[in-house]
Amino acid sequence: MNPAIDQDLSLLHLVLHASVPVQLVMVLLLVASLMSWWFIFLKLFALKRAQRLTDSFEREFWGGADVNAMYQRVAAERDRAGEMARIFEAGFREFMKLRRQPAQTVNVIMDGTRRAMRATFQRELDGLESHLSFLATVGSVSPYVGLFGTVWGIMIAFMGLSSVAQATLAQVAPGIAEALIATAMGLFAAIPAVVGYNRYTHDIDRLANRMESFMEEFSNILQRQITSK
Amino acid sequence: MNLPADAPFVARPATGLAAGALAVGVHALFLLLLVAGVSWQTQHPEPVMVDLWDALPQRSRPEPAPAAEPTPPPQEPEKPPQPVKVEPPPRPPVKEAPPPRPPDIALEKKKAEAQKLKQLKAMQAADEKALADAARAEAETMKKLREKELAEQKKRELLRQMEEDELMQRMVEEDAAQEVRVAKVAEARAAAGRRQAELAGMVGEYRNQISAKVRGNTRLPENLQGNPEVRCLVRLLPTGEVQSVKITRSSGNPAYDDAVVRAIQKSSPLPLPAERDARAAFVPELSFVHRPKE
Numbered sequence: 001m002n003p004a005i006d007q008d009l010s011l012l013h014l015v016l017h018a019s020v021p022v023q024l025v026m027v028l029l030l031v032a033s034l035m036s037w038w039f040i041f042l043k044l045f046a047l048k049r050a051q052r053l054t055d056s057f058e059r060e061f062w063g064g065a066d067v068n069a070m071y072q073r074v075a076a077e078r079d080r081a082g083e084m085a086r087i088f089e090a091g092f093r094e095f096m097k098l099r100r101q102p103a104q105t106v107n108v109i110m111d112g113t114r115r116a117m118r119a120t121f122q123r124e125l126d127g128l129e130s131h132l133s134f135l136a137t138v139g140s141v142s143p144y145v146g147l148f149g150t151v152w153g154i155m156i157a158f159m160g161l162s163s164v165a166q167a168t169l170a171q172v173a174p175g176i177a178e179a180l181i182a183t184a185m186g187l188f189a190a191i192p193a194v195v196g197y198n199r200y201t202h203d204i205d206r207l208a209n210r211m212e213s214f215m216e217e218f219s220n221i222l223q224r225q226i227t228s229k
Numbered sequence: 230m231n232l233p234a235d236a237p238f239v240a241r242p243a244t245g246l247a248a249g250a251l252a253v254g255v256h257a258l259f260l261l262l263l264v265a266g267v268s269w270q271t272q273h274p275e276p277v278m279v280d281l282w283d284a285l286p287q288r289s290r291p292e293p294a295p296a297a298e299p300t301p302p303p304q305e306p307e308k309p310p311q312p313v314k315v316e317p318p319p320r321p322p323v324k325e326a327p328p329p330r331p332p333d334i335a336l337e338k339k340k341a342e343a344q345k346l347k348q349l350k351a352m353q354a355a356d357e358k359a360l361a362d363a364a365r366a367e368a369e370t371m372k373k374l375r376e377k378e379l380a381e382q383k384k385r386e387l388l389r390q391m392e393e394d395e396l397m398q399r400m401v402e403e404d405a406a407q408e409v410r411v412a413k414v415a416e417a418r419a420a421a422g423r424r425q426a427e428l429a430g431m432v433g434e435y436r437n438q439i440s441a442k443v444r445g446n447t448r449l450p451e452n453l454q455g456n457p458e459v460r461c462l463v464r465l466l467p468t469g470e471v472q473s474v475k476i477t478r479s480s481g482n483p484a485y486d487d488a489v490v491r492a493i494q495k496s497s498p499l500p501l502p503a504e505r506d507a508r509a510a511f512v513p514e515l516s517f518v519h520r521p522k523e
Contacts, residue, residue, distance in 0.1 A: 010264075011260075011263055011264055011267075030256075033256065034252055034253065034256060035252075037251070037252035037255050037256065038245065038248050038249050038251075038252040039248075040248075040252070041245065041247070041248030041249075041251045041252055042245040042248040044248075045245070045247070045248060188259065
């Protein structure tokens with residue numbers, strides 16, 4: 001095939017005619033990109049839901065609803081209540097248990113309640129942050145993987161160039177084009193992953209702040225209830 | 230203690246089929262954009278090979294179709310020399326022995342008779358021998374004669390063949406010459422036409438090249454509107470170097486006119502065809518039409 005006369009630079013052609021390591025890199029990057037987009041959407045939905053549930057719970061809680069009734073409802077359907085509701089439920093349950101035991105000091109009751117709430121908080125935070133490390137990895141590594149594919153492809157292209165007498169750009173151009181596809185794919189995988197990672201860590205931080213504030217405020221309310229008696 | 234109620238709640242990770250479908254959709258969309266939005270096909274101009282000649286090369290005309298070289302008529306296979314039939318020598322006629330005379334004296338007679346018989350026998354043998362000799366000689370001469378005749382015939386045949394060949398050859402040669410003459414005329418005519426077309430193509434190609442080069446060097450003024458046309462007369466050296474540029478028809482925008490003149494000067498030397506005849510369209514003066522866009 002005379003490269004100067006007919007050059008099929010279609011995407012498919014370039015990908016199919018790349019050397020095997022470059023193709024492997026491309027497949028790896030495609031899988032990484034698919035998974036990172038999957039997690040991006042997964043996290044998007046999960047965080048939206050968490051925010052919505054937290055909003056509604058806070059509205060209800062600070063709206064002066066009956067705490068006992070709320071506890072009953074949340075305990076009945078824990079998986080449909082939000083993260084904050086579950087923290088509330090864990091804390092309130094521990095509080096009730098400790099209250100029922102005789103001769104407990106205020107400090108013991110409050111410490112136990114706080115511990116229970118913190119444990120639930122950690123678990124919920126862990127659930128929210130799941131998959132984020134994958135996004136971080138894809139975001140930071142896939143450009144390098146793509147670059148590796150590109151460097152490899154260009155190496156091959158230049159090695160091929162060394163065996164011809166008359167070196168023209170047309171002889172390396174297809175090789176470089178196919179190699180650069182690897183970089184393009186790496187960036188395509190990395191950019192959304194980085195954006196998603198940053199956005200979601202920020203969202204999770206804000207949620208965590210709200211939960212921690214709630215924990216403190218709820219502790220105060222419970223403590224007030226003990227001492228006011 | 231109420232264990233089940235105490236058990237911490239662990240959120241089940243969602244399977245997220247919708248998320249997976251969306252991820253695939255994003256990729257499909259991107260691929261579509263890539264395939265439809267980027268023109269992947271490139272068209273390269275065919276590489277131009279230029280040979281520099283001092284003089285126009287003798288147009289080597291293609292050999293006339295190999296003149297139907299008459300295949301020499303297949304030589305008649307040499308007749309194998311007919312085996313000379315050697316006639317068996319005629320049987321010498323056996324001479325009847327003369328009837329024996331009745332002997333007068335027994336002994337004498339017997340003796341004489343014996344002698345006679347002996348003589349007869351000798352004579353007979355001699356006779357026989359002579360006859361055989363003669364027959365052999367005759368056969369020999371016959372054979373020789375026949376051979377001679379055969380040789381003669383062969384010679385004659387060869388001669389005739391040679392004559393025929395010569396005639397054929399001459400005819401073929403004449404034919405070929407005629408053909409060559411006709412082909413030469415047609416060739417010359419075709420070559421002239423082809424050359425004309427070639428020259429026109431070359432001129433067009435170089436015009437495009439010059440336009441492209443000038444366009445690449447043109448820095449358009451910012452206030453330019455539309456696709457105004459500037460005509461200018463460029464004086465060129467045979468090497469393609471620009472001697473002077475003169476505007477024959479302005480675009481109406483002096484800044485643009487200036488930009489074109491500067492671009493032409495900057496493009497010096499302009500690409501010129503190597504062929505002398507094609508160069509005639511460019512040297513010494515080239516009327517040049519420039520538009521900022523194609």
